[in-house]
Amino acid sequence: MARALMVQGTGSNVGKSVLVAGLCRAARLRGLHVVPFKPQNMSNNAAVTADGGEIGRAQALQALACGVLPLVDMNPVLLKPETDTGSQVIVQGKRFATVRAREYSTLKPQLMHYVQQSFHRLSQKADLVLVEGAGSPAEINLRAGDIANMGFARAANVPVVLVGDIDRGGVIAQMVGTRHVLDPADEAMIGGFIVNKFRGDPALFDDGYRMIEQQTGWRGFGTVPFFADAAQLPAEDALDIAGTPRKSGFKIACLVLSRIANFDDLDPLKLEDNVELVMVRPGIAVPGDVDLIILPGSKSTRGDLAFLRAQGWDVDIAAHVRRGGKVLGICGGYQMLGRVVRDPLGIEGAAGETPGLGLLDVETIMKPQKRLGLVQARHAASGANMQAYEIHIGQTQGPDCARPFASVDGRGEGAMSANGLVFGSYLHGMFASDAFRAAFLSGFGVQGGTLSYALAVESVLDRLAAHLEKHLNIDALLALAASRS
Template sequence: MAALMIQGCGSDVGKSVLVAGLCRLFANRGLTVRPFKPQNMSNNAAVTVDGGEIGRAQALQAIACRTPATVHMNPVLLKPQSDVGAQLIVRGQMAGTWQARAYQDRKAGLLDMVVDSFRILQAESDLVIVEGAGSPAETNLRAGDIANMGFARAAGVPVVLVGDIDRGHVIAALVGAHAVLDPQDRDMIAGFVINKFRGDPSLFDEGRTEIVRRTSWADCGMAPWLAAARRLPAEDAVVLDRLTPGERRRVKIVVPMLSRIANFDEFDPLRTEPEVDFAFVPPGTPLPGDADLVILPGTKATLADLAFLRAQGWDIDLAAHVRRGGRVLGVCGGFQMLGRAIADPLGVEGPPGQAPGLGLLDVATTLTADKVLTLTTGRLIGGSRFEGYEIHVGRTEGPDLARPLVIRDDGTADGAISADGRVMGAYVHGLFGLGAARTALLATLGAVSDGIDENARVDAALDEIALALEQAFDIERLAAIAGLERRP
């Protein structure tokens, strides 16, 4: 079956968006398409229909293919818990915590499993579009590689290399990759594309000719700056550094940027609301005194990020916010922090330990080795419907659970609300996705929602990106590289 791998000259060159756009483009042509990423590193994870977790970029790409996400689409996921260690997820399930050096030494042993997942996707599709990680030109990481050329050669998948012209030196990036790659790796690259061009594309005609002359790779086109990509969920935390507060609107909602913040894309629907001034608050900056709602997000290391939160002085800011009558919502790890205490006796997320919580909810949490991974639907206590997911470790108990935030469709409850109704939290992610649920939550702040379901917004953005790529890329050449036979 046909396959094509999109690799890049570096991280954040737009590989994930291009793969999503190409998935939707070929799906719109009537093909059965599947996304695949051998190895991903992200704390933004999605729950799959087969009960595992994968990177959210692959879940988005599955949406682009109009197919449910499965664990085979991202068989190896690394979720950083510290600067030198990460939780390893293999085919959707926890497989321990690995230090960076140990993982580099052992990751080659995962290659057969990775290729097997790829073959499973091939067997059920007309085309698999593979996303690389980082850059194959980082030759110091080539030994034992399973994310880029190691996978491409093992699975026999041709590669198209992406250069990001927005960051500059794109000719040097592409030609430099050609220069440093091992000849056998270099032979896997059949073409290149340029991404994020602004202005008149003819102005770079000579540049593209120069890249062809120096590499002999096929020029497969140049994508414009894709404004619709802003309406897609972001996977990498690097994007948070570029998000700035907008103009003051009816209500202000802020999210402190914890050091191991996870699943922050669930707040994307708030950024598009016409009456919401939404902002992530970076470390070293106090929580704004005029915020209406502070959301404590999920985190990959709850105790460590609770200490990080206190080191920023955000605990003091949060207490003052509540005294002024402000509201607080905790999601997953943020929910755990709002309680009286958190204990990690088994060292699930780091060294064993415990710490007092923020004391804004009368609950306490013990982290456990078993992980909850489930898609969740139900209703907010006010009756509005939500669709979300749960992805957490830990058991939370306490009197405030008698006032839950949500009731799942199976009749079970989740979350807690303080006696005065101003502090609430839950394990469920995605409460802002459906227009009805977001409308109800914003109404408590005095704001009117646009009521648009996030899935509909994302779906429209994917179609817009697919159309732009159809016009910008040589799609027939890409199809030929992938091995797609021309259809009548």
């Protein structure tokens, strides 16, 4: 049986995903065959796996840190929110159901079987499994039937290290309060704690660190200073997405939709020296000086069309095109650019249809079958090759498809308007291909740099591992993992 350790947090967004990625790389550099695992994730930023399913983007990054291919077993339950009260449930990479939040609890007993099955399979193939929790074990109102935190830890007998975020303030209360509300059997699973995201000299928190040890009885494994380069890694949470500092040169605006999905498409552009990326958030107008507007993916195309119009962005986009500006729609953004989006079966919400922006002469109809897979494509305008993935429902057709954005297996993919200003594609991850990204930017007169995106991410992961080796007691954490019987 593989060693295993679970990283849980005192709350959401305390840095669990990045810490697990760093620990994965550190363990790999120590010669261990390590794999990541997250029983349940909630994210619309999904990755396509080598075995043809989908998992949370964070687990794909963690797999990269481990030097292994991402597999569906690494995130057996993925919740993809479609509305404020309902989500699509992905189980072992495939769509399982669409449920309202209050109905999800009735599924959990079934889902624990798949969670344990996936964990068991991974455990047979690795020296170490690093497990990431979700949310917080202190959410004791969700403890019954839990599969994401202590419910899993106890079922699989995996020791836990608890992470608190000092950057938010109140980290002592986070730790002590969590211990106070936990059931004694749950609390017994915790072998220690980590204080994360400290700004300044960590020694300044020594007194507070000792107070946590005294108040909880837990062992401290270290205080981790804020790691600014984490911003260069693919983000999974929409709250974490950010643009670039102001730069001279090519300016791209991306609309932050209410159900934005697969926004890591933008990450390689953020690292280009000659590109300024502006994330346009709700209530803010699209800047008038941008060269390119990107409409990203969405988990609810019709819902985000209404959201887009409520922000007045449809007016901004139309004005941008009248000025000769260009627009790229990716996946759901591509669907929005057409004349109409039809959903007769109510797959993404109430059945019906919604007028699109009318910038492409195409229309989309939603169908139950999801197109999911890794693809090799060729950009029609430049001839540059790219590696990408498709993950969408809906079929898009119309006259503008006769001018495809790319070709996949000899078939046209995507569309371009007759005036050449507006184009759309279902291809995610295209900008991670260096040759295509350089060719795409060159089409706008932008000189691409020498950036190798894959090497840049690998370099950040190596620096992250070194950062954790310096500030955490990795030997003690591995010993805790080995304590699993």
